[in-house]
Amino acid sequence: MMSDLSIFDLKGFEIIDSRGNFTVRAKVKLGCGVTATGDAPAGASKGSREVVELRDERGSVEMAVKSINYYISPALIGMDSKFQTTVDKVLINLDGTENKSRLGANAMVATSIAVSKAASLALGVETFMHLGGSGPHIIPVPLMNILNGGLHAGNNLKIQEFMIIPVGFDTLKEALSASLVIYKALKSLVTEKYGKIYTAVGDEGGISPPLSKTEDALELVHSAVKRSGYEDKVLLGLDAAASNFYNKKEDKYEIDGNSKTRQEMIDFYVSLKDRYPLLYVEDPFEENDFKSFTELQSKMKGVLVSGDDIYTTNVKYLTKGIESGATKAVIVKVNQIGTITEAMEFVNLAKRHSIKTAISHRSGETEDSFIADLAVAVNSEFIKTGAPARGERTSKYNRLLEIEKEFGFEYMGKKLA
Ligand SMILES: O=C(O)[C@@H](CO)OP(=O)(O)O
Numbered sequence: 001m002m003s004d005l006s007i008f009d010l011k012g013f014e015i016i017d018s019r020g021n022f023t024v025r026a027k028v029k030l031g032c033g034v035t036a037t038g039d040a041p042a043g044a045s046k047g048s049r050e051v052v053e054l055r056d057e058r059g060s061v062e063m064a065v066k067s068i069n070y071y072i073s074p075a076l077i078g079m080d081s082k083f084q085t086t087v088d089k090v091l092i093n094l095d096g097t098e099n100k101s102r103l104g105a106n107a108m109v110a111t112s113i114a115v116s117k118a119a120s121l122a123l124g125v126e127t128f129m130h131l132g133g134s135g136p137h138i139i140p141v142p143l144m145n146i147l148n149g150g151l152h153a154g155n156n157l158k159i160q161e162f163m164i165i166p167v168g169f170d171t172l173k174e175a176l177s178a179s180l181v182i183y184k185a186l187k188s189l190v191t192e193k194y195g196k197i198y199t200a201v202g203d204e205g206g207i208s209p210p211l212s213k214t215e216d217a218l219e220l221v222h223s224a225v226k227r228s229g230y231e232d233k234v235l236l237g238l239d240a241a242a243s244n245f246y247n248k249k250e251d252k253y254e255i256d257g258n259s260k261t262r263q264e265m266i267d268f269y270v271s272l273k274d275r276y277p278l279l280y281v282e283d284p285f286e287e288n289d290f291k292s293f294t295e296l297q298s299k300m301k302g303v304l305v306s307g308d309d310i311y312t313t314n315v316k317y318l319t320k321g322i323e324s325g326a327t328k329a330v331i332v333k334v335n336q337i338g339t340i341t342e343a344m345e346f347v348n349l350a351k352r353h354s355i356k357t358a359i360s361h362r363s364g365e366t367e368d369s370f371i372a373d374l375a376v377a378v379n380s381e382f383i384k385t386g387a388p389a390r391g392e393r394t395s396k397y398n399r400l401l402e403i404e405k406e407f408g409f410e411y412m413g414k415k416l417a
């Protein structure tokens with residue numbers, strides 16, 4: 001006999017995230033007694049079109065907790081947890097706003113995730129199977145941010161993320177073991193440069209040396225790859241998060257001590273690509289400049305220009321990007337849009353247009369490994385989940401290692417090189 005999968009109880013409460021802020025956790029209990037939790041992550045460099053969290057000036061998310069306890073819970077109790085789309089649609093309708101400001105996207109995301117995990121447990125299947133059916137068959141490639149700048153670090157680097165992309169391996173296990181060597185080589189290089197054991201890291205666990213020039217940071221990461229002997233197997237990526245250094249008044253980008261026009265920015269990225277093995281460049285321009293994304297993508301054929309703040313996991317903006325050929329890749333963050341169902345619709349739209357997807361963490365994270373399951377569920381080519389250190393990042397890598405070991409899915413690396 002099938003166990004009782006109806007939602008019996010749902011509660012919200014506050015927990016602490018990796019940046020030392022409160023965030024919201026939802027805990028759901030099903031009729032069969034199974035319980036599961038879901039956590040809302042939090043971004044620092046956010047797109048202006050993202051849906052909004054309920055959070056007060058002091059940083060408290062009590063309002064989101066109340067939203068779960070007093071509004072969401074009564075609406076979901078009694079519903080069948082295995083119908084994720086139906087549950088998410090109830091959340092969307094109950095909220096009724098464009099930017100999820102009534103229920104709060106943090107309350108909605110935590111609930112959506114908790115329900116998907118509880119249903120999987122009660123059904124006796126992995127969360128990626130519950131969400132992906134019989135389709136999942138690959139393990140995503142990490143876009144691994146090992147050197148932090150921008151809003152995530154205390155240095156003067158304007159580019160937010162310097163990533164290694166371990167493509168030339170047959171398994172995630174091999175890819176991660178090379179990445180660990182490179183991460184340590186980078187630490188040694190920085191320590192050699194600054195003369196003592198260098199421990200400063202940014203929000204995503206990447207080293208954050210006191211640099212101010214893009215090229216110096218790229219050179220350091222590239223040296224770490226070379227010193228480790230993986231030059232032919234590991235490519236590089238950037239997340240510029242360019243809205244953060246765009247000067248709207250002047251219509252210029254303030255970077256590396258210069259004010260650059262959009263044309264100069266295009267030349268800058270092209271020159272970096274000529275000197276470094278770049279595969280991936282995220283948010284190279286501010287979030288409204290679709291035209292420059294398109295121009296850069298057409299100039300850098302072998303590079304995946306990717307959209308994060310420009311799309312905010314919203315099909316409306318991706319549709320615009322598809323029309324103009326703005327990017328060959330997209331970032332997917334459930335909390336930019338509010339529910340798992342909407343994030344999966346976004347992924348499906350990208351896939352229909354052969355656009356590669358990167359399921360992504362936020363800079364403020366918890367130990368919830370849900371995004372690893374989501375990435376496998378939708379056969380995402382990439383996952384972005386930070387440095388291979390610190391529990392809130394490693395929980396996702398470790399979940400992927402577990403899935404690879406148990407199910408033997410194919411690692412995507414060599415297909416993306
Ligand atoms: O810009 C990004 O891609 C993200 C995650 O790396 O940062 P944040 O969560 O601060 O928006």
Ligand SMILES: [Mg+2]
Nearest residue numbers: 239241282308
């Ligand atoms: Mg980004």
